[in-house]
Amino acid sequence: MPSVRERMTANPRSIETSASVVEAARLMRDEHIGSLPVVKGGRLVGMITDRDLALRVVAEGADPESVTVGEVASHDTVTAQPDQDLDEALQLMAHHQVRRLPVAEGDLLVGILAQADV
Secondary structure (H helix, E strand, O other): OOEHHHHOEEOOOOEEOOOEHHHHHHHHHHHOOOEEEEEEOOEEEEEEEHHHHHHHHHOOOOOOOOOEHHHHOEOOOOOEOOOOEHHHHHHHHHHHOOOEEEEEEOOEEEEEEEHHHO
């Protein structure tokens, strides 16, 4: 069975916790993606999705220019390790009902594994 490293996208787009949610939305739009790993100084601290933006910003009537990514991102992020068996990572994705799984070595973001990659 291949490893996560063999199928992941290395050096994925990410966004800093201090960025505004407008910046996150524009990056998602421009890159045609629905989620972004959230980093603080290169260290993975969470994920933000287009759904997070809709429910935690727009539906709450918050000002998107003043709300930061760090304020609305999910911080209980499930991750895979690069040398992990691909089947284990797929089971994690199914169990947690996620389509994209950040790949980290320690707390450093090194890739992202998407369902489309497998």
